[in-house]
Amino acid sequence: MASPPPLEVVARLAGxxxxxxxxxxxxxxxxxxxxxxxxxxTFALKAYFQHPADPRDRLGAEFNxxxxxxxxxxxxxxxxxxxxxxxxxxxxxxxxxxxxxxxxDQEVDATWAFLVDLRALGSLAEAxxxxxxxxxxxxxxAVAENIQVRLERLLAVDPNLSRDSGxxxxxxxxxxPAWRGILAGGxxxxxxxxxxxxxxxxxxxxxxxxSDFGFHNALRTGHGLVxxxxxxxxxxxxxxxxSDFLLHPGMELTLGQRQRFAAGILxxxxxxxxxxxxxLAFPFFGxxxxxxxxxxxxxxxxDRRAFADLxxxxxxxxxxxxxxxxxxxxxxxxxxxxxFPYFSL
Numbered sequence: 152m153a154s155p156p157p158l159e160v161v162a163r164l165a166g167x168x169x170x171x172x173x174x175x176x177x178x179x180x181x182x183x184x185x186x187x188x189x190x191x192x193t194f195a196l197k198a199y200f201q202h203p204a205d206p207r208d209r210l211g212a213e214f215n216x217x218x219x220x221x222x223x224x225x226x227x228x229x230x231x232x233x234x235x236x237x238x239x240x241x242x243x244x245x246x247x248x249x250x251x252x253x254x255x256d257q258e259v260d261a262t263w264a265f266l267v268d269l270r271a272l273g274s275l276a277e278a279x280x281x282x283x284x285x286x287x288x289x290x291x292x293a294v295a296e297n298i299q300v301r302l303e304r305l306l307a308v309d310p311n312l313s314r315d316s317g318x319x320x321x322x323x324x325x326x327x328p329a330w331r332g333i334l335a336g337g338x339x340x341x342x343x344x345x346x347x348x349x350x351x352x353x354x355x356x357x358x359x360x361x362s363d364f365g366f367h368n369a370l371r372t373g374h375g376l377v378x379x380x381x382x383x384x385x386x387x388x389x390x391x392x393x394s395d396f397l398l399h400p401g402m403e404l405t406l407g408q409r410q411r412f413a414a415g416i417l418x419x420x421x422x423x424x425x426x427x428x429x430x431l432a433f434p435f436f437g438x439x440x441x442x443x444x445x446x447x448x449x450x451x452x453x454d455r456r457a458f459a460d461l462x463x464x465x466x467x468x469x470x471x472x473x474x475x476x477x478x479x480x481x482x483x484x485x486x487x488x489x490x491f492p493y494f495s496l
Contacts, residue, residue: 156198156240161186164233164242165194172196180209180382185245194232195246199239199382204451207285209382210239216281216361216384217243223272227265228378246377248370252403259408261376262365263415266392269359270420273386284362285383287391289351291341294391294435295334301442302330308448316470318448325481326441333434333488340431346424352388356422360387367401389420390428394436397493400444400480406492413494426496433491437484444477 155172162168167189175185175195182198199209217231230244251258272278288294305322313319341348361368362383370377393416396402397409404412417426447469487493 156184156196157238160235160238160240161196164196164235164240165189186242193245195229195243197241197243199241201239202451207382210234210236210241212282212285212384213381214241216381219277219281220272222277223275225265225268226374227261227376228381246370246372246379248372248377251366251369251371251376254366254404254408256408256411258366258371258376259404259411260415262369262396263412263419265376265378266358266360266364266416267419269361270389273357273359278359281359282385284360284385284387286362287385287387289357289388290349291337291346291431291435292349293351294432294439295337298330298435298439298442301439302327304449305442305445312448316448316467317474318445318470321474321478325478326438329481329485330438333438337431337435344424344427344431346428346431352390352428356389357386358389358392358420360384360389360392362387362392362395364392365396365399365402366404367399388428388432389416389422389425390432391436393417393425393429394433395440397433398437398440398480398484400440400476410493417494426494429494430491430496433493434484434488437480437488441477441481441484444473444480447473 158168161172165186165188170187170189170191171185172187173185175183180200184196184198186194186196188194197210197213199213214231214234217228220228221230229246231241232244233242234240286297288297302322305318306327308318310319313322338348340346361378361381362385363380364378368378368380370379393413396412413429417429447466
């Protein structure tokens with residue numbers, strides 16, 4: 152487990168030596184602390200993962216996104232207060248609330264409404280400064296190439312580890328054949344619907360997106376939902392955004408709620424071919440999610456997970472758990488792809 156953030160930097164951000172700094176968890180790439188300042192105020196302090204092999208500026212992306220959204224009047228995100236880039240620390244408004252378990256239909260509506268707001272804000276001149284969201288790809292060809300690169304990294308995992316853990320058997324018997332079939336089906340679908348496989352989505356059809364979005368990154372408060380974690384914020388493909396929400400393994404939603412979310416996005420984004428492009432994109436991103444779930448087998452991801460894992464669980468335990476999740480995710484994906492349940496074309 153990583154050491155606590157440097158006290159002198161924390162004191163500078165908080166305006167004095169804090170009374171307490173208590174770990175309260177975090178995402179899969181960061182640590183979050185409840186900071187009680189000398190004057191009794193409470194803040195959230197976030198320590199971001201840094202690694203030479205991963206140059207993404209998670210702190211800058213999140214702090215800039217939250218600054219922009221608060222300036223545009225969105226109160227459903229935390230207020231950013233101070234940051235130290237050298238130490239990868241950000242200080243934010245502390246939001247008292249609870250994790251969202253068993254969301255209501257009204258809370259589902261709040262999620263798609265927030266994304267509709269982001270779509271509208273994308274027309275502002277100030278939005279032009281934002282980069283592409285992390286992992287954004289704007290053609291089916293680019294998505295397929297990204298998936299293939301990720302898959303090849305898993306295929307190159309140490310043979311002994313891959314064999315002994317069961318990873319090799321899963322890749323050979325299940326994941327690789329599934330990907331080949333989905334890729335062939337995607338190419339055929341693009342031809343059938345006259346959607347060029349290699350052409351990038353026009354800028355006007357892209358949207359601002361948190362990228363990693365859903366109830367796993369939200370708090371239920373007395374004033375409604377507050378959305379967290381904007382480390383990957385930027386311009387993205389709405390088909391990816393919608394597919395990711397429907398596929399995300401970190402949320403427990405009913406089929407009706409997933410259908411409700413999809414209807415909210417499709418009815419209000421008013422983008423030609425979004426439904427068809429999402430139907431084509433869905434199995435691609437489903438395979439990608441299966442691969443992401445197996446990141447614990449990759450050295451760089453192991454470092455990042457160990458940094459964020461405040462409970463300091465062992466590597467083997469994390470790998471076994473994630474392999475089980477990937478098996479389950481692939482089965483669900485193939486069932487959904489065969490009989491797509493989320494919207495009709």
